[in-house]
Amino acid sequence: MQTLIKVENLVKRYARRNPAGGQEELLALDGVSFEVLAGSTLAVVGESGSGKSTLALCLACLEEATSGSIWLEGKDICKVAEKERREMRPQIQMIFQDPANSLNPRWRTLEIVTEPLVLRGGISRDEMKKQVYALLGRVGLPAETAKRLPCELSGGQRQRLAIARVLALEPKVLILDEALSALDCSVQAQIANLLMELQGALGMTYVFITHDLGMAAHLADEIVVMNGGRIVERGRAEEVLREPREEITRRLVAAVPRLTRSPLAPIGR
Amino acid sequence: MRLRRSVAKWLVVLGVLHGIVVCAGFFAPYDPAEQDRKSPYLPPMRVHVVDEEGHFHARPFVYAFRLRQGTFDQYEEDAARSYPLRFFVRGARYRLLGILPSRLHLFGAEDLRIYLLGTDAYGRDQLSRLVFGGQVSLLAGLLGAGITLSLGLCIGAVAGYYGGWRDDVLMRVAELFLALPWLYLLFAVRAFLPLTVRPLAAFFLIVAVIGEVGWARPARLVRAVVLSAKERDFVRAARGFGAKDVYLLRWHILPETGSVLLTQAAILVPQYVLAEMTLSFLGLGVPEPVPSWGNLLSSLQQYSVLVSYWWMYLPTLAMVPFFLGYLGLASSLQERGPAYKIERRSLGSLT
Ligand SMILES: Nc1ncnc2c1ncn2[C@@H]1O[C@H](COP(=O)(O)OP(=O)(O)O)[C@@H](O)[C@H]1O
Numbered sequence: 080m081q082t083l084i085k086v087e088n089l090v091k092r093y094a095r096r097n098p099a100g101g102q103e104e105l106l107a108l109d110g111v112s113f114e115v116l117a118g119s120t121l122a123v124v125g126e127s128g129s130g131k132s133t134l135a136l137c138l139a140c141l142e143e144a145t146s147g148s149i150w151l152e153g154k155d156i157c158k159v160a161e162k163e164r165r166e167m168r169p170q171i172q173m174i175f176q177d178p179a180n181s182l183n184p185r186w187r188t189l190e191i192v193t194e195p196l197v198l199r200g201g202i203s204r205d206e207m208k209k210q211v212y213a214l215l216g217r218v219g220l221p222a223e224t225a226k227r228l229p230c231e232l233s234g235g236q237r238q239r240l241a242i243a244r245v246l247a248l249e250p251k252v253l254i255l256d257e258a259l260s261a262l263d264c265s266v267q268a269q270i271a272n273l274l275m276e277l278q279g280a281l282g283m284t285y286v287f288i289t290h291d292l293g294m295a296a297h298l299a300d301e302i303v304v305m306n307g308g309r310i311v312e313r314g315r316a317e318e319v320l321r322e323p324r325e326e327i328t329r330r331l332v333a334a335v336p337r338l339t340r341s342p343l344a345p346i347g348r
Numbered sequence: 349m350r351l352r353r354s355v356a357k358w359l360v361v362l363g364v365l366h367g368i369v370v371c372a373g374f375f376a377p378y379d380p381a382e383q384d385r386k387s388p389y390l391p392p393m394r395v396h397v398v399d400e401e402g403h404f405h406a407r408p409f410v411y412a413f414r415l416r417q418g419t420f421d422q423y424e425e426d427a428a429r430s431y432p433l434r435f436f437v438r439g440a441r442y443r444l445l446g447i448l449p450s451r452l453h454l455f456g457a458e459d460l461r462i463y464l465l466g467t468d469a470y471g472r473d474q475l476s477r478l479v480f481g482g483q484v485s486l487l488a489g490l491l492g493a494g495i496t497l498s499l500g501l502c503i504g505a506v507a508g509y510y511g512g513w514r515d516d517v518l519m520r521v522a523e524l525f526l527a528l529p530w531l532y533l534l535f536a537v538r539a540f541l542p543l544t545v546r547p548l549a550a551f552f553l554i555v556a557v558i559g560e561v562g563w564a565r566p567a568r569l570v571r572a573v574v575l576s577a578k579e580r581d582f583v584r585a586a587r588g589f590g591a592k593d594v595y596l597l598r599w600h601i602l603p604e605t606g607s608v609l610l611t612q613a614a615i616l617v618p619q620y621v622l623a624e625m626t627l628s629f630l631g632l633g634v635p636e637p638v639p640s641w642g643n644l645l646s647s648l649q650q651y652s653v654l655v656s657y658w659w660m661y662l663p664t665l666a667m668v669p670f671f672l673g674y675l676g677l678a679s680s681l682q683e684r685g686p687a688y689k690i691e692r693r694s695l696g697s698l699t
């Protein structure tokens with residue numbers, strides 16, 4: 080397998096105004112480097128505020144990194160012009176934590192799934208409609224949900240909807256930013272199964288972001304642990320779970336609830 | 349988006365009031381510019397159903413006025429001459445909605461001009477002038493609010509979406525606009541223009557001036573909505589699909605400003621109607637003989653009118669329902685805003 084994404088020394092600095100009126104700098108990413116093999120799953124684990132979402136947004140070209148490089152197939156997506164970056168974005172898609180917020184609450188399912196197709200263009204309205212229904216079927220949503228608003232769907236259905244619409248773009252990389260965290264256990268397992276199945280069929284590369292080390296170990300080939308904007312530990316999934324080296328990783332291992340692992344058992348490989 | 353009952357109620361009230369003004373020709377018995385030099389400052393006629401002898405009449409009627417003995421401007425009802433009210437009568441020509449020629453009026457009487465709100469110095473029917481004047485004043489308010497909101501939307505969207513120096517510059521200018529004493533600047537602007545302008549030109553001039561004044565407040569509100577909307581995940585997602593800025597603004601961000609704009613419109617329209625009234629009251633607005641609410645009230649500048657002809661105040665009372673309607677709509681819209689947001693957020697956390 081060859082390397083698909085190579086992140087080198089990525090730094091993201093946020094300037095924010097503190098209550099005293101002065102400028103305050105916040106290092107959300109402090110020199111992050113890693114590689115992801117094509118078709119594999121990398122889990123990024125860390126506590127809240129460790130910079131995971133910032134990393135996700137930088138990878139998806141939705142935030143500009145302060146410095147560093149992100150190589151995708153030999154191109155540094157941090158250095159290209161805005162126009163070219165816009166054309167590259169569809170290759171790297173993202174699933175957000177809260178599907179209630181990532182789906183426009185005014186739009187119906189049909190419009191939501193059609194949007195990426197419209198933006199990519201090149202096919203007729205009829206074809207789009209056909210593709211939309213195919214995609215809904217692909218993620219296990221019944222056709223009658225096409226007329227519904229996101230608030231009329233269950234949490235699991237919404238996340239399926241979010242997956243359906245990114246599939247329309249046939250992305251190379253799918254970033255899942257806490258995509259399962261808002262769901263309850265059995266639904267988590269269903270969505271996780273769907274994701275594994277899609278990866279097997281389409282050969283997508285996953286960057287799976289979570290604070291749940293147990294879930295990460297089940298889904299990922301490799302794990303990186305983040306703390307305070309840095310990668311503090313990395314390794315093969317089972318190893319990290321079995322013999323954590325850093326204090327922060329030990330805390331995350333201790334936080335894995337034993338019970339949640341049983342419904343997930345069939346997913347592990 | 350479900351319409352709240354209180355919002356719907358105010359919309360019905362305003363709909364009826366605007367309907368009357370739009371169909372002014374039908375509801376007004378006479379042409380607003382038509383003079384009746386023989387009866388200046390005639391007090392309002394009373395509609396009776398019971399005559400002098402105590403007999404009841406199914407058809408309402410009015411008595412003609414005669415000068416009181418020994419006076420030259422005091423009128424009293426002449427019980428010998430009664431005129432029944434007629435409904436759906438043919439009278440002065442007008443064009444319904446400015447196009448449909450018609451002569452049909454809601455009411456009138458044969459052989460007598462009926463003045464339910466009295467007449468002014470030229471014997472013009474105050475009721476007709478009030479209803480027709482509403483067309484000018486309300487149109488000024490609506491057009492002015494339209495200009496203000498369009499400006500506010502564009503400026504607020506640019507400031508909120510692009511941020512940086514554009515935001516800084518636009519918001520400093522907005523603060524300046526909020527701090528200026530607008531009424532006096534309006535006078536100054538008007539003073540620079542020729543004294544007599546054609547009514548239509550004067551109208552559009554006033555609308556343009558009034559409309560461009562108030563953009564700062566809606567712009568700041570729109571900016572705040574845009575600032576929070578552009579950070580929402582569905583906007584990020586669409587950008588990830590390769591959407592351009594204009595697309596994001598048009599389809600995802602600006603629709604979020606809808607309720608703010610609606611509330612602002614309900615606040616601005618009566619405010620701008622009042623602005624037009626102020627200018628016309630001072631003779632700086634739409635010139636006579638075109639009726640406007642400000643023109644109707646301008647005769648109150650004279651002391652003699654103020655003390656002798658109380659019915660000249662009546663138009664102000666008739667305007668009250670309009671202002672109440674708009675303010676009621678604004679406050680029930682404002683009530684809805686936060687409730688709607690909380691509702692949506694709690695749905696989100698239910699996953
Ligand atoms: N737009 C932003 N402006 C300022 N600070 C931010 C912004 N986004 C994130 N941060 C800060 O960066 C840090 C990392 O945040 P985030 O990447 O969201 O962490 P995580 O997803 O791991 O919980 C946090 O301290 C957060 O407050």
Ligand SMILES: [Mg+2]
Nearest residue numbers: 131132133257
């Ligand atoms: Mg996060």
